């Protein structure tokens with residue numbers, strides 16, 4: 323079969339192109355139709371929006387709901403909470419913007435059929451914690467996808483977007499994107515007046531604790547492959563807080579969530595000898611971060627820090643005390659259901675390891691780091707803020723527009739705004755879409771044009787790994803080893819090893835320093851050189867090849883940011899051994915990067931943090 327006979331080019335015209343049909347992408351698609359009744363709205367998704375993204379398996383709780391209708395919380399409260407958890411550094415304008423809109427998004431979910439649990443006494447949504455409400459959420463994603471499907475002019479499933487396209491006539495303006503169908507191999511050229519990137523976060527940047535047969539078992543979805551970052555980075559969009567990777571304390575080996583256990587089942591943790599341990603590390607942590615340790619709730623990273631120190635002191639493993647809660651049959655049911663609606667794998671792991679939490683207190687561990695912008699960290703693109711709320715310095719155009727004209731983002735894509743979760747990501751998609759529609763309307767007839775040579779050049783680059791394989795496989799020396807190409811899995815493992823050892827992964831106890839980062843940068847550059855020799859056996863492997871390219875670019879960005887921030891702002895997420903303390907004098911700021919593709923260089927700068935809310 324001739325390789326390239328399949329790669330026919332298909333052109334798609336659109337007004338708004340939404341890349342990634344997860345939570346934020348579905349929100350963006352839905353809202354684009356509301357404001358742009360007559361617009362051509364296209365959503366393109368690597369998998370199938372019915373079950374794609376981090377919510378594919380379902381959720382047990384919506385983690386961001388104010389409850390303003392009952393006076394439970396106000397948006398300002400949420401900003402204070404997120405700011406505290408992020409050790410002072412959040413984009414308060416963006417966070418406030420999400421918080422003030424998120425409740426209406428949750429009400430829509432309910433209207434569309436999502437069962438939300440109710441408190442039988444008050445009739446209000448059942449709270450799991452201050453911000454979380456409990457849902458029967460196995461079908462959360464299909465429910466949300468249906469709204470997007472009805473709103474879109476067309477959804478293109480199974481197309482991986484690999485690059486954005488820039489306008490031929492106006493510098494720094496986006497004009498569309500290219501990608502390929504991961505099943506049929508057709509090459510897609512999308513022309514768009516505005517592009518909204520909502521392609522999720524990044525797992526498998528760092529070597530995971532589970533390797534080999536278990537390597538797909540990660541906390542964040544294994545298919546979240548950093549496209550949300552790589553696509554904007556490639557075209558020179560500024561990124562922020564990329565050093566702010568997240569490490570999660572989760573049930574060991576299955577990454578089962580602990581939130582419902584702590585908040586609803588009122589379980590607690592202890593060290594291997596049954597002792598409370600957090601207080602052992604209070605003074606030491608205070609030395610490092612000052613009074614951030616006295617804040618309530620204690621920032622997530624600092625709770626990780628206590629676990630890490632206790633384990634290093636030889637008093638691990640840390641265990642979750644479940645035996646008391648599970649003595650109550652009602653709580654026992656909730657404990658299991660919590661996994662069944664969201665992380666079935668944890669229940670399977672416990673079954674396979676003879677752990678019944680009624681009789682055995684299960685182990686907790688800290689995960690490998692992930693890069694994302696919607697959970698308890700805020701890596702992502704630097705975006706313009708809401709007109710009525712953002713400081714002048716944070717406004718250069720339309721809400722959620724990046725530093726590239728016409729390029730918007732939401733969810734994991736946008737930096738500086740932690741704790742948006744599923745509902746906040748959808749709400750942010752809606753916010754971005756509303757602004758993108760206005761951008762298009764303001765643009766009038768001044769529309770972007772594609773450059774044929776640009777997309778034809780990319781077509782060759784994108785399919786090159788198939789050819790590399792076709793040619794190089796004749797030289798296979800043993801099994802999968804060929805002198806002429808590297809397979810995506812081999813490249814991925816090399817990337818994970820570099821990030822793990824040099825940029826603060828699990829094997830280094832999340833520790834790094836300037837010399838290690840310098841070497842890490844060199845090794846990442848060498849890996850990049852080698853990626854032109856990626857070999858892809860089939861279209862699935864071609865997708866893996868491009869996922870690896872995206873992961874590598876995001877990793878380079880993470881490493882540059884980690885090098886630039888000369889302090890340890892979030893002990894428990896990572897440590898700069900050469901700058902072990904938090905330094906509010908010099909580093910109470912955002913870090914920004916800009917990648918220059920031609921010279922393959924990175925420019926770094928600081929941006930001020932404005933505290934808008936007292």
Ligand SMILES: Cc1cc2nc3c(=O)[nH]c(=O)nc-3n(C[C@H](O)[C@H](O)[C@H](O)COP(=O)(O)OP(=O)(O)OC[C@H]3O[C@@H](n4cnc5c(N)ncnc54)[C@H](O)[C@@H]3O)c2cc1C
Pocket residue numbers: 341342343344345346347366367368369371374375376377381382383384385386481482483484520521522523541542543545546547549550579696697732733734735742743744745747748
């Ligand atoms: C383990 C886990 C537990 C969580 N628990 C909760 C919880 O209890 N409550 C809660 O509210 N939130 C929870 N979240 C957070 C929530 O899932 C995320 O905040 C939310 O999904 C982020 O939305 P997003 O649209 O940015 O990314 P996603 O929903 O992940 O969507 C990204 C989409 O982009 C697609 N895509 C990626 N690359 C490409 C490409 N190159 N081309 C085309 N398409 C692409 C993906 O296939 C995917 O569909 C949890 C997340 C995880 C991982």
